[in-house]
Amino acid sequence: MSTEIETPQADRPTDELREEYAQLVETVRAARMAYYVQDAPTLSDAEYDQQYRRLEELEALHPELVANDSPTQEVGGEVSAAFAPVEHLEKMYSLEDVFSIEEFTAWVTRAEASIATLHQAPEARWLTELKIDGLAVNLLYRNGKLVRAATRGDGTTGEDVTHNVQTIKTIPRQLHGDDVPEEIEIRGEIFISTQDFKKVNEERVAEGKSPFANPRNSAAGSLRQKDPAETAKRPLSMYVHGIGAVTGLELTRQSEVYDHMTSWGLPVSPYSEVLDSVDEILGFIERYGEQRHSLTHGIDGIVVKVDDRATQRQLGHTSRTPRWAVAYKYPPEEVNTKLVNIAVGVGRTGRVTPFGIMEPVTVAGSTVSMATLHNQDVVKAKGVLIGDTVVLRKAGDVIPEIVGPVVALRDGSEREFVMPANCPSCGTGLAPAKEGDVDIRCPNAKSCPEQLRQRIFYAAGRGAFDIEALGWEAAKALTDPEEPGRPPLTSEAQLFDLTVEDLAEVRIRRPRRGKDAAEGETELVPYFWTKGSAKKPSVPSANTLRLFDQLEQAKSQPLWRVLVALSIRHVGPTAARSLATAFGTMERIRQATEEELAATDGVGPTIARAVIEWFSEPWHREIVDSWAAAGVRMEDEVDESVPKVLEGLTVVVTGTLDNFSRDSAKEAILLRGGKASGSVSKKTDYLVAGASAGSKLDKAESLGVPVLDEAGFERLLSGGPEAMET
Template identity: 65%
Template sequence: MNPEEPTPNPVPNLPVPGTAPASAGTQTVEAPGSAVPEDALRQEYQQLIDEVRKHRAAYYLEDAPLVSDAEFDLLYSRLELIEAQHPAIVANDSPTQEVGGEVSAAFSPVEHLSRMYSLEDVFSLEEVTAWGRKTEANAALRAAGHELKWLCEVKIDGLAVNLLYRHGKLVRAATRGDGATGEDVTHNVLTIKVIPTQLAGEDWPEEVEVRGEIFIPSADFTSYNEALIEAGKAPLANPRNAAAGSLRQKDPAETAKRPLKMFVHGFGVRQGLEAKTQSETYGLMESWGLPVSPYSRVVGTLDEVLSFIKDNGEHRHDLLHEIDGIVVKADSFEIQRNLGFTSRVPRWAVAYKYPPEEVNTVLRDIQVQVGRTGRVTPFGIMDPVLVAGSTVNRATLHNQDVVKAKGVMIGDTVILRKAGDVIPEIVGPVMALRAGNEENLHEFIMPTHCPSCGEPLAPAKEGDVDIRCNNARSCPIQLTERVAHLGGRGAFDIEALGYEAAQALTIGHGPDPEQNHGVITPAGPGTLRNESQVFDLAAGNPDATLRQALAEVKVWREIRSKGSGTGKFALVPYFYSKATAKKESGPTKTTLKLFDELEKAKTKDLWRVLVALSIRHVGPTASRALANRYGSMVAIIEAIGAAGAREALAEIDGVGAIIADALIEWFQIDWHQEIIAAWSAAGVRMQDEQDESILKHLAGMSIVVTGTLPTYSRDAAKEAIIIRGGKAAGSVSKNTSYLVAGEAAGSKLDKAVALGVPVLDEEGFDLLLASGPESVEGRPNPGA
């Protein structure tokens, strides 16, 4: 939520979360001089003050927010709007007149030597530009002839702290609190290993306040939660609340168990410190042994500021920690002094906040879906909500153990997270909202039989957490999932074969959606009995019988009137056009495209064929490794059937023991081999053309590609590495041979430089691929 920095520009007509819409009786804010009754306006204003205070207390004192960041921002913006339009009613104790945050009675209060201010929040690039232009136009700056440069930093989603050092020794640590007074958390901070208790060097001031942010790195947070779930405990909701809760543990030994880190980003009191810019102080801090963020940049124009915001927004999940925005500051201390402060915020800094990736919504039901390998996964059905730029009403819950560990119940208000392109996930319930709602909550019970075919569900083998429908050959929904998968980008990459088309091909229409929402039991008819028939639809197939059968496939479509849905549904043809008095029914353009794309898919590389077979655990990496080693499906089958097959397969880089077992198991099943035989008979190429000119000069090397390369897609770069015998790794380590860094390379580049890993740009990558390691020796390091 970050109400520490809560000053967005007024936004009109914002709804107040948790209240009824205006049509139901809630008063709305109107322009000055409007006819809004004074009593009603004051009542709404006081209600907003109470709501903001309640949510601040929950956020700061209990580390258990009742609303999402986005909902809090709406509340706060509404409050600001009322005050801007009706200044006569502004209360002296309004939350807008305070820095933000509260001080818990559970910890000793600490007065900061200098005030810890909030930052003004903005929510659009237009607001960033307007703020920047206003700052550039400041008369005092023009008169003094100052050169204005911007310091851009990522805004860590953590907990702000103030470290007081005297004679280089850490004597006190405190939370921000209300800006003037914070909570003494010294004993807990002393357990965080990256924070020095004694500064290095000898150029530090006699007394200095160091400001920074306590956080939990994303990878550590994931590992910590996995350990909690494995132990049968409830996982932590998010890194920010986890960091705040960790720092407020009564027992420092408990704090020490949490993977806390810190980055410093400024000073309070700094007696005798001689530095002209804030960016210069970061070098000083680093020389004193303080942890400084690698994610900052000084730029000279607002266009560069906007580029920094855009780049980090696209790669925000590649960083070491969670961020919720970008902080932009005037870098010069003299300019900062000239611009000064308001009562709450500095005029020389602003915080741009990215669209929220966590929101709250109501969990209406928990159902299960069956995947292409039979795995049964619970998922939540929720009130639709906008998160990370898209409207979401479904989210994964992984398996029954995760549902239990997270403690979610049907009817809960839950925290929903969607990070970038990651599948939406229910983080957990908002526990504080359960009180008084217990009678509306229901526990989820995992089904015992497949919702698609009715067969019993069970683990594939003893000890498995996941349960599966083991009726792989005949389960309708598994067939749908496998057909959709073979058309996906990682397999044959058939644009016209998405999930809806796969569903129409396999199960046709389901029950009437007006009567059976969410039911996946098919009512047919579909066309394909199994995926071995897929290429019978290809344009080059001489037998058109199956293609003609598509004319009978129908699906439910919502009836629309004047461009809007009516809520009524009708069965309509999916693959063929509807016959009219003037025109006979025939394949649609999309259907003809499907036929053509299936024909083209027959010539795809062997690794794509392997991915398309839906062998458990066998994805693009393992498939490329197998295709590179054996070159043909015949050779792979022979290797799997040979003595010592498991050991031989497991030794292949990118395969390993688990995938070796999965391969052997899959190829032992008769109907699986029938699929390969049918595809081969239909003309699918089962052997790669060997290019003898490609040398294996990257054998034994681990190469990481990060950022955006102008002439290589990520998959193309990996393919180029693998066919030359190298390993296309996903993370940087001391064993990495080279890092190939494109635009916006991010944290992997930082780590490579720190470890001394050679870094190549695209030109260097081309040389490496063409001529081997000798060709790039002595090249300048782009990351240096």
């Protein structure tokens, strides 16, 4: 009789739960891209944290859902095509976040228990410092000279911003002292001080420009200026707080690292202390929580690190976070304001989302008048009525969150929100995509002007074609102008067929200017061409000419970026890279079966099904065909000189390798025809185990899977399985 016990059906993830998980992955990945790469957050910190923690919860309950491209397996964001990619010598990790004192003390208790078992430092000391609300940057010094600066990017590869960083006065180009190491990576945060941020915004308002939303994204946008001279105009500062790879210097304590960095001339934060107990750390948290608005820079929490570096190494890392450090996040700030109305917006996938329109209120340093409400069920769950005084929460970013109503202030004039029956953009009847869906969608995907506008804007984004001149307003002018009646674009298939002459008559409505203009008066003006007069005829604007130059450049973008630009549901940059690497051409992807797509490392059944469904639509295929006819690159150049020595083999890489990042090891396997898997099974042919290999190594040994060190991996790459027999 078999002793195998079948898992009860109730314990398996339902279709609804799988759909929720897929949507969470898409939402979190998009928010991460918007925050780290586009410097324009789409979710509040509180909302992002909530979505991310729900994602972690689902993965803990159902590990079979976890894919390599889950945001929980990644660090930071993608790398913008506007800057050259730079691979860090040592990976830059994210920090584990905790959101309450109870969670924090539980983390410390676990860490202390782990430390006690090491018998190296039975009583830990804790370096405690402020969590700067800035942009993470890695500085590489060789023999004391600054040779490179890069953003964190995805943790392994960042953006080369060396020339921009060199304009920041507080960052030395040459380190000083007798103990400067031969080579060292210095990690820190670039920020705009609270005082300078206020001054910059006052100057912008005086010049008639819109103020920056918050210091963090102002700093990030300033550092990512393509012209270093523009970066030099911004009052950027930096505090350093750690190191990566180091050669030629032994360092025993994190606080000692700070002492050395100070002596070398690097700017170290004055807000750090080495503490001996949880009570002392809690006192630090409370003290700076009260002082957070009077500090040099914005903060969103406190970082606590094990001070002893040997203990740090022994505790190691997960795939995403160090086990020896944690970030305690302060609760987001809250204010009360009046909810004037609830309107709805239409996204690029047709999802219709309610959002609150509020009396403008200042919170976390910016003026807020709108906040997302996700869907009609969320509106009901929060219990908010139009006309309510609501609690608004904002965690120092752009997108706020309506927490709920202040019921005691209701006077009876409030009214319920009713979800519209028709799309506000095209008038099509709204409905769920399938029975049981919470989200309401506009099914007119092809012709809905707002969906098309959103897709065009998304295709032009940094994660896709990276067409800077095609912004939000330009996308509207192309898809839904005031004049002429027929817009220049009725499908993204026409994007690369546009001519300058097509845009000559496009007009949008703007506030009328001039001394005789009445308040609120508007006029129709050309968007892509100059206004023109009897003496000076209308001509294409400089930005329009730049748009066409960038459209031409976009045609040569790699295949994965073209895939992202297609707005296939669930296919973000990570999945697109996997598909492009595995199949090489758009034609092979569109001809692949669902099983072939799902078998691609980092893709899985949900994304595979989305790709199949997308290509099943004739008008979708027309987009690809039109772009290809216009000269858009539809295949990647493959280095045929590399022999396919790993054809048919599955290789798993775990732990830290000296000469390979996780991504470069994966690319090396794929380039040689192998499958780079993220999990060990009986089908695994080799496990490559670096430092801190962990549970995958244990499983490989239990299954009898051959285990290679880094030298063995290099032999495998050069000669395949035959090279392992010699």
